Amino acid sequence: MKSNKLNLTDEIKPKVDGFNNKVLQPIKSWFSKYISKKIFIVIKKTFFDIYSLKKLIITIIFLLFVPTIFIFLPTGVDFGLISTHHAATIISIAILFPAFFFTLGIFFALMIGFSGSSLIAEEVKSGTMLILVSKPISRIKIFLGKYIAVIFYGMLISFISIFTLGWIGVLMKSANIDHFISLLPFLTALYFYSLFILFLFTSITMALSSIFKKPRTVSITVFILVIFSFIAFFLIRIFIGQFYGIYQIYHFDLGYHLGNVFVLFIETLNAIPPSAAWQMLFGQLTGVYSLTSTIDPDQGINLGGLEKTNYYLPIFSLLIWVLIAALLLFFGIWSLKKREISI
Amino acid sequence: MIQKNLKINYEVWSERLTKIYGKGKEALEAVSKIDLRVKPGVHGFLGPNGAGKTTTYNMLVGAISISEGKAKIRGKKAGSVAAKQVIGFLPQDPVFYEDMTGEDYLIYMGQLGGLKSKEAKRKAQELLDYFDLFDARNREISKYSSGMKQKIGIAAALIHDPKVLILDEPTANLDPLGRADVIKKIRDLSDKVSVFVSSHILSEIEQMCEDVTMINHGKIVISDSIKNIKKSYVSNLYILDTDMNEKFLEMLKNIDFISKVRIEEIDGKIHIIPKDQDKLRELIPQMLIKNKATLYSFHQPELSLQDIFMEIMAKKEDIKK
Ligand SMILES: Nc1ncnc2c1ncn2[C@@H]1O[C@H](COP(=O)(O)OP(=O)(O)OP(=O)(O)O)[C@@H](O)[C@H]1O
Ligand SMILES: [Mg+2]
Numbered sequence: 001m002k003s004n005k006l007n008l009t010d011e012i013k014p015k016v017d018g019f020n021n022k023v024l025q026p027i028k029s030w031f032s033k034y035i036s037k038k039i040f041i042v043i044k045k046t047f048f049d050i051y052s053l054k055k056l057i058i059t060i061i062f063l064l065f066v067p068t069i070f071i072f073l074p075t076g077v078d079f080g081l082i083s084t085h086h087a088a089t090i091i092s093i094a095i096l097f098p099a100f101f102f103t104l105g106i107f108f109a110l111m112i113g114f115s116g117s118s119l120i121a122e123e124v125k126s127g128t129m130l131i132l133v134s135k136p137i138s139r140i141k142i143f144l145g146k147y148i149a150v151i152f153y154g155m156l157i158s159f160i161s162i163f164t165l166g167w168i169g170v171l172m173k174s175a176n177i178d179h180f181i182s183l184l185p186f187l188t189a190l191y192f193y194s195l196f197i198l199f200l201f202t203s204i205t206m207a208l209s210s211i212f213k214k215p216r217t218v219s220i221t222v223f224i225l226v227i228f229s230f231i232a233f234f235l236i237r238i239f240i241g242q243f244y245g246i247y248q249i250y251h252f253d254l255g256y257h258l259g260n261v262f263v264l265f266i267e268t269l270n271a272i273p274p275s276a277a278w279q280m281l282f283g284q285l286t287g288v289y290s291l292t293s294t295i296d297p298d299q300g301i302n303l304g305g306l307e308k309t310n311y312y313l314p315i316f317s318l319l320i321w322v323l324i325a326a327l328l329l330f331f332g333i334w335s336l337k338k339r340e341i342s343i
Numbered sequence: 344m345i346q347k348n349l350k351i352n353y354e355v356w357s358e359r360l361t362k363i364y365g366k367g368k369e370a371l372e373a374v375s376k377i378d379l380r381v382k383p384g385v386h387g388f389l390g391p392n393g394a395g396k397t398t399t400y401n402m403l404v405g406a407i408s409i410s411e412g413k414a415k416i417r418g419k420k421a422g423s424v425a426a427k428q429v430i431g432f433l434p435q436d437p438v439f440y441e442d443m444t445g446e447d448y449l450i451y452m453g454q455l456g457g458l459k460s461k462e463a464k465r466k467a468q469e470l471l472d473y474f475d476l477f478d479a480r481n482r483e484i485s486k487y488s489s490g491m492k493q494k495i496g497i498a499a500a501l502i503h504d505p506k507v508l509i510l511d512e513p514t515a516n517l518d519p520l521g522r523a524d525v526i527k528k529i530r531d532l533s534d535k536v537s538v539f540v541s542s543h544i545l546s547e548i549e550q551m552c553e554d555v556t557m558i559n560h561g562k563i564v565i566s567d568s569i570k571n572i573k574k575s576y577v578s579n580l581y582i583l584d585t586d587m588n589e590k591f592l593e594m595l596k597n598i599d600f601i602s603k604v605r606i607e608e609i610d611g612k613i614h615i616i617p618k619d620q621d622k623l624r625e626l627i628p629q630m631l632i633k634n635k636a637t638l639y640s641f642h643q644p645e646l647s648l649q650d651i652f653m654e655i656m657a658k659k660e661d662i663k664k
Contacts, residue, residue, distance in 0.1 A: 131439075136456055138424055
């Protein structure tokens with residue numbers, strides 16, 4: 001009897017083991033290999049290194065300060081007399097410039113630059129990285145963990161600032177909640193655009209942080225890049241505009257590409273109707289719109305906005321810079337892998 | 344196959360392991376073709392400043408690249424995640440996340456080592472207790488003393504249950520009490536885990552280790568058990584102490600098989616270096632009886648590792664010159 005029982009269990013056991021070995025174990029080991037918990041540990045630690053409520057609030061105030069001043073500028077419109085849609089358009093236009101140039105432009109990029117610059121360069125310099133790399137975690141996971149933490153932080157910041165900015169806009173202009181609801185497509189477009197900026201500048205920052213010795217060099221490089229893309233090329237366009245097209249400076253003009261992508265999101269989500277009211281200024285600042293008038297002189301009607309310069313198809317601008325961001329991400333991983341870590 | 348098995352049998356194994364810093368004219372061979380054979384137990388890694396100890400360790404844990412040769416930790420390629428899983432590493436002058444508390448730091452390190460958060464917490468508290476840091480567990484590491492930092496560093500190295508502890512000068516910057524404490528802890532640990540520990544304080548290594556590897560200028564000078572090293576470096580110095588040392592000195596001066604004899608000023612004993620040790624050992628008892636002298640002691644002093652080390656290093660320098 002006893003031996004029978006033993007035999008039975010012996011027969012059953014291999015089957016269970018077989019299932020375990022053939023199905024469960026590979027899944028488990030695949031999970032532990034690729035969706036390792038360790039990466040979440042690094043994300044969590046890094047996130048709370050860059051995040052604190054106080055810092056978050058200061059950052060948001062910093063991001064919204066200049067835009068709020070802009071929104072204060074009077075529009076000369078009586079919001080009581082116009083349609084909700086029209087009101088939302090006017091508010092959108094009031095928000096558009098400060099959002100593009102400051103909240104999601106210069107300040108956002110700098111915020112990413114300053115938060116991310118310390119993550120690798122600083123850890124290597126101070127010496128904490130030496131213990132980190134000696135732990136059983138691959139450098140790819142260390143890099144990605146930190147990278148993703150910056151992305152999460154940026155997503156949180158941009159979400160809060162964009163919707164706060166929308167609120168501020170509505171409060172200052174009409175204080176009508178319906179206007180805020182009509183504003184949602186525009187705010188959504190802004191949010192998608194912010195994800196693009198986030199991806200691009202996080203990749204730039206983290207790649208630089210991975211190769212440079214000093215965190216300060218990283219922040220300064222990002223700073224210079226941001227100033228160049230948002231200010232220098234704009235000045236070139238204003239003062240020597242004739243050369244801009246001839247020498248194809250737009251190839252290197254990050255500001256132009258960002259504007260192009262920005263408009264792509266606005267158009268795709270139908271966020272603001274095309275009109276010379278904002279395109280004129282936007283064209284001057286980014287070079288996305290051609291500044292020659294499209295108002296038919298014979299009929300005197302507005303043909304629905306300015307024509308685009310179309311140096312690049314908007315989708316190409318998007319793809320090129322997404323590709324560049326992806327390459328920078330791989331480059332960052334690669335340089336951390338190759339980096340000599342010692343004190 | 345046999346070679347492969349051998350590699351697995353060693354805790355740390357390397358073949359022609361080399362590190363060259365810089366390129367071209369600036370190139371510096373900090374570690375030069377060393378063959379490490381670290382067996383289970385406590386193994387000391389000795390060498391003067393700049394010998395290449397830290398460089399070797401950094402290669403073993405995968406922090407810096409290996410220029411030439413190879414290294415394995417329990418048969419696993421140095422620098423791989425699998426190798427790092429079995430290593431616990433305490434760097435020289437370790438730097439911690441100063442704003443974390445001791446407990447949080449250990450938990451973080453444990454999780455990086457693959458522990459679940461509950462396990463990590465339990466393990467962290469166990470180690471805090473073992474290293475007498477339990478009361479300081481909620482204090483920021485920046486507020487720890489050097490000794491406490493060194494201990495939290497060893498605890499962090501241990502938290503994921505490694506098989507090989509690599510400790511780079513764990514007693515540096517500590518006062519005598521702190522040193523003794525850390526040494527005792529390391530010795531106690533050696534039941535559970537192999538230790539490969541560096542130091543340039545030889546008496547410490549002597550207290551902790553069975554085997555040692557000495558390096559100088561990036562090359563291995565000697566690698567053996569302390570016992571064997573001491574055996575092969577028996578001195579031919581004899582020390583004699585009687586109630587009539589002055590008289591004995593005069594007599595011994597005239598013996599032809601004695602090359603040097605003098606009274607050491609510090610202890611007043613006679614130091615004798617004979618050409619023929621057997622003859623000396625026969626002579627001394629005869630002299631004692633003849634002179635009706637009282638013998639206090641007659642022995643060969645045991646050479647400390649320090650003496651041997653100095654001797655080896657001196658010889659090497661001579662050869663160089
Ligand atoms: N990152 C580096 N770049 C260039 N040379 C280095 C580097 N690190 C160490 N060295 C050189 O390599 C040699 C070995 O240094 P290492 O730190 O390994 O010695 P050590 O045995 O650990 O010395 P110590 O006992 O002082 O800690 C030294 O000549 C040192 O100057
Ligand atoms: Mg050293």
